[in-house]
Amino acid sequence: MMSESQELYQALIMERSKAPHFAGRPEAFDAQGQGENAMCGDRVQVFWQRGGVVRHEAHGCAIMTASADLMAQAVAEKTPSQMTALRGAFEEVVTSGRENPALGDLNALAGVAQYRSRIRCATLPWVALAEALKEGQVHG
Amino acid sequence: MSVREFNLDEIRKDFPILAQQVHGRKLVFLDSAASAQKPRAVIDAMVHVMEAQYANVHRGLHWMSERTSDAYEAARDKVAAFLNAQAREEIVFTRNATESINLVAYTHGRTALRPGDAVVVSEMEHHANLVPWQMLRDAHGVELRIAKITDSGEIDWESLEAQFADGKVKLLAITHMSNVLGSYTPAERLVAFAHARGAKVLLDGCQAIVHRAVDVQALDVDFYVFSGHKLYGPTGIGVLYAKRELLDAMPPFMAGGEMIESVSYQRTKWAQPPHRFEAGTPAIVETIGLGAAIDYVQALGFEAIAAHERALTEHGLKVLAGIEDLRVLGAAQDRGGVLSFTMPDAHAHDIATLLDRQGIAVRAGHHCAEPLMGRMGVTATARASFALYTTREEIDALGAGLLRIRQMFK
Numbered sequence: 001m002m003s004e005s006q007e008l009y010q011a012l013i014m015e016r017s018k019a020p021h022f023a024g025r026p027e028a029f030d031a032q033g034q035g036e037n038a039m040c041g042d043r044v045q046v047f048w049q050r051g052g053v054v055r056h057e058a059h060g061c062a063i064m065t066a067s068a069d070l071m072a073q074a075v076a077e078k079t080p081s082q083m084t085a086l087r088g089a090f091e092e093v094v095t096s097g098r099e100n101p102a103l104g105d106l107n108a109l110a111g112v113a114q115y116r117s118r119i120r121c122a123t124l125p126w127v128a129l130a131e132a133l134k135e136g137q138v139h140g
Numbered sequence: 141m142s143v144r145e146f147n148l149d150e151i152r153k154d155f156p157i158l159a160q161q162v163h164g165r166k167l168v169f170l171d172s173a174a175s176a177q178k179p180r181a182v183i184d185a186m187v188h189v190m191e192a193q194y195a196n197v198h199r200g201l202h203w204m205s206e207r208t209s210d211a212y213e214a215a216r217d218k219v220a221a222f223l224n225a226q227a228r229e230e231i232v233f234t235r236n237a238t239e240s241i242n243l244v245a246y247t248h249g250r251t252a253l254r255p256g257d258a259v260v261v262s263e264m265e266h267h268a269n270l271v272p273w274q275m276l277r278d279a280h281g282v283e284l285r286i287a288k289i290t291d292s293g294e295i296d297w298e299s300l301e302a303q304f305a306d307g308k309v310k311l312l313a314i315t316h317m318s319n320v321l322g323s324y325t326p327a328e329r330l331v332a333f334a335h336a337r338g339a340k341v342l343l344d345g346c347q348a349i350v351h352r353a354v355d356v357q358a359l360d361v362d363f364y365v366f367s368g369h370k371l372y373g374p375t376g377i378g379v380l381y382a383k384r385e386l387l388d389a390m391p392p393f394m395a396g397g398e399m400i401e402s403v404s405y406q407r408t409k410w411a412q413p414p415h416r417f418e419a420g421t422p423a424i425v426e427t428i429g430l431g432a433a434i435d436y437v438q439a440l441g442f443e444a445i446a447a448h449e450r451a452l453t454e455h456g457l458k459v460l461a462g463i464e465d466l467r468v469l470g471a472a473q474d475r476g477g478v479l480s481f482t483m484p485d486a487h488a489h490d491i492a493t494l495l496d497r498q499g500i501a502v503r504a505g506h507h508c509a510e511p512l513m514g515r516m517g518v519t520a521t522a523r524a525s526f527a528l529y530t531t532r533e534e535i536d537a538l539g540a541g542l543l544r545i546r547q548m549f550k
Contacts, residue, residue: 039505061490
């Protein structure tokens with residue numbers, strides 16, 4: 001039963017939503033951004049530190065929380081422009097459902113493409129990250 | 141009233157969509173409170189109009205137009221009888237309940253209510269019975285007051301008394317059944333309460349009308365609104381019932397053809413109700429479809445429908461109670477088959493997506509009742525809602541699906 005849905009709610013997603021590796025507000029950060037989905041009340045805050053350190057505080061569904069965590073993992077040590085490029089590639093994966101070998105664990109979210117209403121859950125942390133990067137540029 | 145035995149197997153055959161599969165599984169449709177499925181009788185009635193008996197209404201002098209006008213007006217008679225209205229002229233066709241409420245807010249609201257008067261709504265309103273009154277408040281200077289509900293999802297009478305205490309309330313606009321909590325409100329008592337304090341009452345009957353017989357004369361309610369699509373009818377057709385003297389005093393909502401008696405460049409004389417409120421070509425096919433839907437539920441009779449749904453609700457509550465840590469919102473004494481719930485760790489959207497993969501359709505989100513979500517201390521819930529075609533087995537399937545989800549998220 002539920003084999004297909006487990007493609008989306010696979011072990012990595014469940015694991016990262018229950019016990020994220022990159023959660024928590026750091027003591028020091030250079031910029032932050034927020035994402036909010038009024039439809040369901042999902043909320044995420046993303047903290048960016050120079051040098052490519054990203055942390056998150058996610059309150060919402062499993063897809064959004066796992067996505068925030070996998071994002072923080074994927075953008076580690078990346079420059080802001082590399083992060084922006086990664087966001088584009090990730091959005092392509094979750095809207096098309098086609099995995100991108102360059103994206104590693106982020107491909108775990110490819111299954112979200114089948115659920116149009118849930119794509120927003122997967123992309124919300126990236127919206128928050130973009131906001132943080134914008135703030136980082138202005139002030140940094 | 142009932143002329144047909146309540147045989148669930150036969151009833152399910154009346155709804156062609158129930159034979160569909162979703163993701164390779166039998167469809168378990170538990171989202172009827174959002175919009176109900178349509179019986180063959182409604183589909184056939186609508187196809188028949190378009191194939192055999194269609195023209196514009198109230199305009200043509202030709203045979204087709206006259207026959208179509210007859211069928212359209214026959215639907216009005218059916219709605220009038222269905223609600224036990226005193227007269228057919230008290231039935232106004234709209235697009236949906238939302239439009240019906242807006243119609244009342246824009247016409248009655250701006251003429252019968254004066255700046256300084258107050259409108260009361262409850263904490264468990266659909267946005268459709270909140271936002272029009274906020275707009276009236278902002279445009280017309282009336283006050284909008286919110287009557288509290290109890291934790292179990294019932295009217296807090298103390299709070300209601302307090303809202304009415306200064307005598308400024310001229311309208312109580314309140315749900316007849318919550319689309320989130322499933323609570324019925326005691327309509328008769330509410331109407332008597334408001335009337336004794338000089339206020340009119342509008343009941344949002346979107347949910348209630350589907351599950352029990354409504355007698356507007358017995359309730360003595362001033363305005364009653366509902367949508368066709370939740371009552372097994374088509375979308376695009378809604379109803380406003382209003383007492384004749386209220387409609388007589390109300391100016392038109394929209395202007396155009398059909399709503400006038402005579403037009404010149406100097407002066408236009410409005411038509412009498414209900415046509416005064418039905419500007420432009422109406423939803424002819426949909427209105428006739430609504431008539432067929434009313435025939436369908438009346439043939440089964442609300443006694444049998446309510447008995448079936450009561451058993452489903454009891455069963456549903458029992459099944460949900462068997463799932464560890466699951467919280468059902470509200471615990472009203474008088475509640476119907478609309479069950480909203482939350483599970484720790486599993487977000488409502490995760491629940492809905494995972495159930496969907498098993499062919500089970502539930503709704504998730506704030507259900508167009510954001511203030512109520514805040515009142516109940518949640519941001520979103522999953523909601524299973526039952527209809528006359530729902531089976532015990534479908535509720536068991538929901539329970540089994542939820543148990544699996546519980547395991548995954550534990």
